[in-house]
Amino acid sequence: MIKVYTQTSLAQKWLEQYRGKQPVFACVLGFTATGLIPGISAAGATPESRQYTSISDAEFLATGQATQFPLPPLIAGASPVLISRAVVASLNLPLYIFNAGLPVPPTVSHIDLGGMPAACLSTGEALSLDVVQHLWQQGLIWGKKLAQSGAYVILSECVVGGTTTALAVLTALGIAAKDRVNSSHPTCNHAQKWELVQQGLKVHNPHDPFAIVAAVGDPMQIVVAAMSIEASRTTGVLLAGGTQMLAVYALARSIAIRDRMEWQPDRIVVGTTRWVAEDPTGDTVGLAEEIGDVPLLATQLSFANSQYESLRAYEQGFVKEGVGAGGAAISAHLSQNWSQDRLLLAIEQLFTVS
8 A cells, every 4th residue: 555656775664664653743834825826726726715725724634624714615626634634533643733824823723833924936035034044943843842752753734836836946956847746736737837936036046945945935845844854863754745745855955965964864755645656747756766865655545436526536636635645644554554445434434524
């Protein structure tokens, strides 16, 4: 149920080390006005609904219901938080929800990191450098705390429009990411994303990693980069996501090299869904190989035989990933040896309340 796509020996070593062990699950919420651009994301059918996607997903992740902010209507499919919640609740994982920068605070218990929402990356001025530096320090503090809370740390995210900011950060870091990132659309909107990235980097094209996030990034990226570096010093880290977490890893590596930081990159893997890893309209595996030294894993979870049409939509390329869905599924296979049928049942039992 877990397939390794890159860096096989490192990945297998990581999997063996944490097999049968209980992780801690953290979700870092952020917002970029990039997500409000028509057509940029399918994580909410309208720009208005996409303003609250992270808040409703956080509510469902924490409680199994989204009452104050119902899960946003999608063009097709169902929120990936169903997968994450099924695992977190069934395995009773310690859960930490962080607000790195949202327009409206989450409705559930969370840790406010004192960030702010990002402007659209096309402005070249997404965040102030002061906010980026503050969030970096908060990420270091909490990365250390999280590492003490479980056998390994799952770091997830919820940022609508985040694959576009990921493309921007990867490009600014010098990584050939054009036409390789993923999308919640069945066919990735590469041209639209690339146009925005070009606009932003034309305004401001820095080389320092902090300045890159300030110019074209989002508040989640710098927090999770810091968390992953700090946590890796003492335990394993599963960056739960696809394109966005590959960008986080590349960002963390750039900062660690620049500042000569002590960290353990061989303790970090990126874990996603097969819908992302095998997306024919992106190139996740090629992107991971381009970055170079990061193991890419994916759950082989399938919704092909689900009784619900909204879940079967994943097999047509809708949604694919989010809120750490792939990483959560990987942890269920790894910690409890959950089968395809066991995981699908847990997800479908939640579907009726969503």
